[in-house]
Amino acid sequence: MNQEQAYQFADEWISAFNAHDLTAILDHYADELKFYSPFIPQLKFNESGCITSKRDLERYFQLSLATYLNLHFTLHNVFVGIDTLAIYYTSVNDRLACEVFQLNEQGKAAIIYCHYAMTKSIPEKA
Template sequence: MISREQALQFANEWVAAWNAHDLDAVLAHYTGDFEMSSPFILQMGISPDGRLKGKQNVRNYWEKALAKYSDLHFELHEVLSCMNTVIIYYTSVNGKKAAEFFAFDENGKVFQAMGHYN
């Protein structure tokens, strides 16, 4: 179970790691075989269904995304939490509003993530 304090800590660490462009720090929050879904994966032609599985595949995608959006900076607005899930509402690239859904395993690592954008 994710406590409110753990949810807030995760969100702040996640945003700080992205703002530092530190993929190792971002990926430290995930299981080795986590699954990621995002319309950006589809738009960038990385995967036809907008999904990737595994840290290395997601790392490759995020490296391309950081190269494309070299001025990437996230602004955290809200952190919502439930039993084993967290949703982070933030401003993403190009001023897009984003809500990222994270499902956590029993070890407190993310095994599934889904990005939602306006």
């Protein structure tokens, strides 16, 4: 993966969420996946914080879009690894977020780790 491919994935992913287009969102994900997010238990979808089927991921995103009607993401940066990318963005309620995507051979996200800042700004060092 190169920087251009990573930015294309990120731009399309952000645009799909901002359009609240569930079909376009799900197009970024593999059929077999592991999706980890602290929002999964917060939204009472399950206690484990992990989703392992695309069908459940669809139900989770439906719940998320219904819960956060004004959902809008702002892209800040994209980081490239080996078959991975990390998207740094502003998420729901102006919370900073970083999601790490491991892609399969078809360029679909197969393992996803979602991370969210606990506060809206970086705490100052003592």
